[in-house]
Amino acid sequence: MKDDVGLTEDGDLAFFGKVSASISHELKNILAIISETAGLLTDLVGISAKGGSLDPESILSCSDDIVAEIQRGFTVIKGMNRFAHSVDEPRATVDLAELAELTGRMVELLSFTGHVRVRSTNGSVSVDTRPFRLQHLMYRLLIAIFRAEGPRGKVEIEITADEGGGGTILFSGFEQLDTGILSETPVPSLASSLGVEVHLVDSGRSLCLRVRPLSDTGIAG
């Protein structure tokens, strides 16, 4: 079987598996809340059947909670579907903000991470790259940042267009990072396979990824 995306390289398959596992864990949490809320509804009706009073507000609140959790489940599944399809094309022109947003949502599912916020400063920035591998690179870097920052950390990701094509992905909002983050396996290998330059700026308080179009890097898609 042809492995277009190269899932066997640089822990790509492990990354795919880890994201899939964290999604399944999130879905199970959602189902557990729905199950307990439905159980509480049953309890309340049971009390009413035995002559107790039935508070309409409690019933409405349970119903609202179930609807909210189902909506949360739909959002997780939508992200899961987009992530699963990111291996369809080994090379594609993608919106960097959309890719960073999706990666951020996947990272937020892990128990030790905090919040990721993405913004574009000058409109949509689309780049010809290897989407799955770029997600993998961002995922690894975000995990390394949260391991240093702890679960209450917040990471801002800012996307800007570069002159002459390509774009810059700037991670910030954290304390000073150690340069060791840049040499953690498989960060150098992933960056090299994408032609992406990764470096720390602002004395380690920001992390910069310069993403050039693959056609400018000489790397075969």
Place this chain on the structure above:
Amino acid sequence: MTMRVLLVDDEEKFAMMLAKRLALRGIDVDYVHNGEDALRYAAAQQYDIAILDVKMPGLSGVELKRELIRKAPGVSVVFLTGHGSKEDFEKGTAEGSLYLSKPLQIEQLVKTLHELGSG
């Protein structure tokens, strides 16, 4: 004597719903959403049983169990897990803890709590 139960789960709605359902069955539960708050509660109040989610930000359920037992050796621990495997269950049982999988069977949990509370 009324048993004192501490529930620790980072899914806030889950913890709230479970606490309400246990209260309807005569079991009063304090609930918190992370290990640090759990240790704070345990320092102020003696609990008979701690129900701990395994996967949480900060202290994991397993790390929290060690800390709780160090501070209150008499506390019994029940783990809740989204992905309970047979190995987890056997390991937990061997260490003196029980593992229950989410979604829970409430009557099974109540039975377990009463057994631990009377033991």
